[in-house]
Amino acid sequence: MTPAPTPDVLRLPDRRRMAGLAALSGLVMLSLQSRAQDTQGRAPRSDRPGDAAARIDALVARMLQRVDGSPAQKERITGIAHAALADIGPLREQHRAARLQGLALLAAPTLDRAALEQLRQSQLRLLDALSRRATQALADAAEVLQPQQRRLLATRLKERLSRPGPG
Numbered sequence: 001m002t003p004a005p006t007p008d009v010l011r012l013p014d015r016r017r018m019a020g021l022a023a024l025s026g027l028v029m030l031s032l033q034s035r036a037q038d039t040q041g042r043a044p045r046s047d048r049p050g051d052a053a054a055r056i057d058a059l060v061a062r063m064l065q066r067v068d069g070s071p072a073q074k075e076r077i078t079g080i081a082h083a084a085l086a087d088i089g090p091l092r093e094q095h096r097a098a099r100l101q102g103l104a105l106l107a108a109p110t111l112d113r114a115a116l117e118q119l120r121q122s123q124l125r126l127l128d129a130l131s132r133r134a135t136q137a138l139a140d141a142a143e144v145l146q147p148q149q150r151r152l153l154a155t156r157l158k159e160r161l162s163r164p165g166p167g
Contacts, residue, residue: 056081067149076144084137
């Protein structure tokens, strides 16, 4: 069996949009989950108040340092990222609750396929809401930057994404 052809259907603006979405998704994931370890050798809890906000602050500072961003840009983009985090937090909790619901459905004596399908559809709606909010935050942050700064960030992200291994 031969693999299906993969036409190059993404135009350049679509690729940039996808790269931007990937960057924001990475920002969100970095802010929601920590991979570092604390001083006692345990993985830190990602639910501790302030952890995500501190990671966002550091990420925005690092990003703007690389493109010679101004303090005003840093303040505005940090505010945008914090607002997105506040909006995404409840969506994360809904996702966690749905996973538990799915496990309960799968562990039930009788498999309820209709309930599983309903849960799947609700998870798709939740993902769409998350994606919509992330895209809004990405566009809001991009408007704060100058075109040259956006190009530089896109170039750096492209280089990072082209490296082998995890992001």
